[in-house]
Structures are given as C-alpha cells and as structure tokens.
Amino acid sequence: MAYEDAGPQGSRTDGAGAGEPKQHMARELGWYASFSVAFGFVSIATGIFTTYGSVLATSGPRGIWAWPISVIGQLSIALVFGALAARIPISGYSYQWVSRIVGPVWGWIMGWISFAFLGVVLIAVDYTIASTILPELFQYVGTTQNAWLITAVVVLLQSVLVAASTRTTHRVNNVAVTVQLVGMIALTVLLFAVGAFTGKLDFSHLFAAGPVPESGYYALGGATKAGPFALAFLLGAFTIVGFESAANLAEETKDPARVIPKAMIQAVLSLGVLGFLFLVAITAAAGRIDGVPESATPVATVITAVLGSVVGKILLVLVVVSIFSCGLVITLSGTRLVYAMSRDERFPGWRLLKRIDRRTATPLNASVFMMLIAQIILAVFSRSTDALFQLFSAGTLLPALIYAGTVAMYAAKRRSLPASQGFTLGRWEIPVLVVAGVWLAYELLIFRDASFRAPWIYVLVLFAIGAVYFTGLVIRRGRHGLTMPDMADVDRALDAADTAGQKPADATTAGSAR
Numbered sequence: 001m002a003y004e005d006a007g008p009q010g011s012r013t014d015g016a017g018a019g020e021p022k023q024h025m026a027r028e029l030g031w032y033a034s035f036s037v038a039f040g041f042v043s044i045a046t047g048i049f050t051t052y053g054s055v056l057a058t059s060g061p062r063g064i065w066a067w068p069i070s071v072i073g074q075l076s077i078a079l080v081f082g083a084l085a086a087r088i089p090i091s092g093y094s095y096q097w098v099s100r101i102v103g104p105v106w107g108w109i110m111g112w113i114s115f116a117f118l119g120v121v122l123i124a125v126d127y128t129i130a131s132t133i134l135p136e137l138f139q140y141v142g143t144t145q146n147a148w149l150i151t152a153v154v155v156l157l158q159s160v161l162v163a164a165s166t167r168t169t170h171r172v173n174n175v176a177v178t179v180q181l182v183g184m185i186a187l188t189v190l191l192f193a194v195g196a197f198t199g200k201l202d203f204s205h206l207f208a209a210g211p212v213p214e215s216g217y218y219a220l221g222g223a224t225k226a227g228p229f230a231l232a233f234l235l236g237a238f239t240i241v242g243f244e245s246a247a248n249l250a251e252e253t254k255d256p257a258r259v260i261p262k263a264m265i266q267a268v269l270s271l272g273v274l275g276f277l278f279l280v281a282i283t284a285a286a287g288r289i290d291g292v293p294e295s296a297t298p299v300a301t302v303i304t305a306v307l308g309s310v311v312g313k314i315l316l317v318l319v320v321v322s323i324f325s326c327g328l329v330i331t332l333s334g335t336r337l338v339y340a341m342s343r344d345e346r347f348p349g350w351r352l353l354k355r356i357d358r359r360t361a362t363p364l365n366a367s368v369f370m371m372l373i374a375q376i377i378l379a380v381f382s383r384s385t386d387a388l389f390q391l392f393s394a395g396t397l398l399p400a401l402i403y404a405g406t407v408a409m410y411a412a413k414r415r416s417l418p419a420s421q422g423f424t425l426g427r428w429e430i431p432v433l434v435v436a437g438v439w440l441a442y443e444l445l446i447f448r449d450a451s452f453r454a455p456w457i458y459v460l461v462l463f464a465i466g467a468v469y470f471t472g473l474v475i476r477r478g479r480h481g482l483t484m485p486d487m488a489d490v491d492r493a494l495d496a497a498d499t500a501g502q503k504p505a506d507a508t509t510a511g512s513a514r
Helices: 031-042 044-059 061-085 093-101 104-138 144-164 166-198 203-207 228-239 243-252 256-286 298-307 309-343 364-381 387-416 426-446 450-477 487-500
Strands: none
Touching: 031 166, 031 243, 031 256, 031 309, 044 061, 044 104, 044 166, 044 228, 044 256, 044 298, 044 309, 044 387, 061 093, 061 203, 061 228, 061 243, 061 256, 061 387, 061 426, 093 104, 093 243, 093 309, 093 387, 104 144, 104 309, 104 364, 104 387, 104 450, 144 166, 144 309, 144 364, 166 256, 166 298, 166 309, 203 256, 228 256, 228 387, 228 426, 243 256, 243 309, 256 298, 298 309, 309 364, 364 387, 387 426, 387 450
16 A cells, blocks of 8 residues: 655545545555455355354254355356456445446445445454354353453454554465465365275265254245255355455555456355365264264364364364454455545545555554444444354345345446456356346345344344435435546546556546446
8 A cells, every 4th residue: 555645735536625635555466465355255264164053053964055056146246246346446346336337325325234244244253253263272161251352352453453554464364365275175185084084974964954844944934934945055145255355455456357356256266166175074074973063163073073182273273363364354345445435425434534544554544443333343242142143144134235236236237337447247147147136036035034133133223324324415415416436537546646656636526426
C-alpha cells in the first residue's frame, strides 16, 4: 500500500474533502497473494473442523456426499463473481458491482449485508479456537466466559496486525495458507495410508445415515423443518465461502481483471477436491472408532485414534494457525469494505473511516471500527448456550443472500454489463447461471428450519439499523446524490497514481449512478 499527498486542492478522491490529502493503495499483490486470500478465507481446516460434528449429529456420515454438490454450486458462483471482477475491478466487490450495474440504493443494501456477514463470520471462526480447539489442545474445561475472553483477544490481535501493516498481514497469511495446504494434504495421505495398513478404514460407514424421520432422509422437510440430507449442505455452504475476498482487494492487486478470477476459481476447486478427500478419510476411519459422535472435536478424535496423540496435537495446532489466518483475511476484507463504502461517503462515520493512516499506510480507523463491531457481535452471541451453531448458521445465511442478490443482478443485466478486461463466461454463461440459481434457491430453502431463528433475527436487526441510517442518507442527499465514479475515471486515477506517483483524479463525484 502507498500513501499519496494531495496535489492541487478542490477535487475529491476516496471521499476526501477540499484541502485534505488524497489517498490510494498501491498494487502490490500477485497471483499467490490473491489465491492465498481466497484460500485463507475459505479455509477447509476451519470450516470442516467447525461443522463436521453438526453434520454427524443431523445427517450422519452419509451427509458428506452433500459436499461435492456444494462445491459445484459454489464454483458456479465463483465463476459469476470472476466475470464481474473482470469488469469492475475495485475494492468492495458486490457493493461496487451492484451499485454500478443496478443503482446505488441496491448497491448500498448489498454492501451493508456484506458488512454484516464479515462481522459475524469473523466471530464464528475465531470462537471455534476458544470453544473447541484450545480446551482439547491444553486439556482444560471450556466455559462461556473463557471462550468469550479468548475470542476477544484473538480478534484484537488480528485487528492490530491488519491495522499495522498490510504487507506483513499478507506475508503471515501466505505462510499460514502454505502450512495449511501442505498440512492438509499430508494428513489426508497419512489417514488413508495408516488407516488402510492398520485396518481402521470402513468405507461402508460413508453411507450410514443418522436418525431418519418418517418423511425420509432426502426429503426437503416440512414448512419449518429441513430434512437430514438438506442440513448436510451447511458443511459445504459454510466452508466454501469468502473466495470473493480476493475481489475486495482489487485495487491492491496487479492486473486484477485477470488475476482475481483465476485465484477465486482455483481456490474453490483445490479446496473442494482436497476437502472431499479429507472428509472421506475422516469418515471412513470414524466407523471403527468409539466416541466420535459424542466428541466435541470429532475430527481431532479420529486423527488421534488413527495417527496417535502427537499427530492429533499437531493437527490442532494446524487448525489454530488456519483459523487465525482465516480470521485475519476476514478482518482485512471487512476493513476494505468499510473503507470502500466510506470513501464513497455512504457509511456511518465515513469522514473518519475513509482515512489512510500516514504511518501505517493502512485504513487504520476502519480496522479499529471493524474490531469494535466484532466485539459487540461476540458479546451478543456468546450469551447463547449454542453460540457456535448460531454463529456458523448466520455465517452461512448471509453469504447466501449476498450471492443470490449478485447472481440475480448478473442474470438480469448481463447484456448491459461493462466490457470484460480479462475473464468471461462465454458460451457457458447460461449453464453457469442456471446451476448457480438452482443451488442458491435450494440453499436458502434450508434456512426455513426453525433452528435458524437466531440467525434470521440477527439479519433483521442489522437490516433495521441499516435502514434507519440509509433513510437519513437519502433524505439528506436525495437518491440522485448517491453517485458512483465512472470506471474509466477510476482506472485512470489508479493507473496514474501507480505509474507516475501522482494523486488520482476526482473519482467519487464523477459520473452518475447507472
């Protein structure tokens, strides 16, 4: 990232007023950094470790077969997001895309939903460290109080790192992703090899079902109840989200229109294949190990039984590293979204949150704000006796809403989209949109289950808060005052700043909402 002082005063960039220094963030990220952001946010070690126990309880071992379907569904969404990132490569992903293609009102709604998602999913992944992993690793009794305290400290550490240095943040994440990738591949190979050698793999267990209701295992369930197999989709739907975070750092990525779509798609594919192989190995071994369904950490229980306590401890350390990396990327992505919306003067407290600190060259105020919001969400959810389930449910519902809104917009406006600068769906556009639409409709139907009442309440409360603020924003400025910069102006501004070290031209007030 870089900080640029203002040249001639009077115009605005990044929401700066007259007389203020104009700021931009330099393009420093290559393909692996972009891939690491997408891979680190998704984090199969985090997602599988968090949700595998719930799948066993509700769907039985057979529930893992929902994973490949989830991968196909999420891959179709990644393809759509890649096509959009190649057309509008600016920080803020769905907020930017919808604002420019549909209009600033719908764009703001999408940005607010994205903000709500990033806030809750950060707590969902970090709470896993405190509530399940550390008690198992250090053999102490976890309580609501110590889980809350540990999570609060982890959130603080991630925020400090993101606020202090973007370059250091990416270096830490790159190392963590490499460790996770190598570690998960090694664990999967060892589970198959040692399990086969010791006779602890039971592949018939892969097709065992849990308690089956009268309506049947594969039934959709009633008006307020999802069927066992339907609930199994939450494993993939919660885990394979966040790949779009690479698009949220578009202004810091070299050649983003080409690099970001490639990074997102490759992250989903690699995570999908590796995650499924790991699930097969874990589930096959679980069939011959006692106490797995009752374990608070069934993945660790299986690995310890097959590979020994030392490897089991190493796994837990690997998961801690993966989760910390995941939370780091979420904090980074949330900070960039708050910064992008504040730069456009449409986020509460935008005058402070748009600033890039001179010393750290980061959106320091936005980082602090994201940390405070996360702490508030933690305080609210940690009061629940089933906090982890409620958190990961909310962390699955919100991205489904974001994806559905973005895909619907693409389908409706696909003939009038800006020209692609690096990636298109071509003749696969219609099939991809059909798959994405069917998948998202099915996923959202799962959330009619009565057990998801708390996540819906969270969504509605955040919507209400956002509606109050946005109503005031429209009253003060009028709908026509919520303009977005023309892409040509933004591109020229960023290119000029990157190549000549000059201040970007006025992009915030230029153009009009499309």
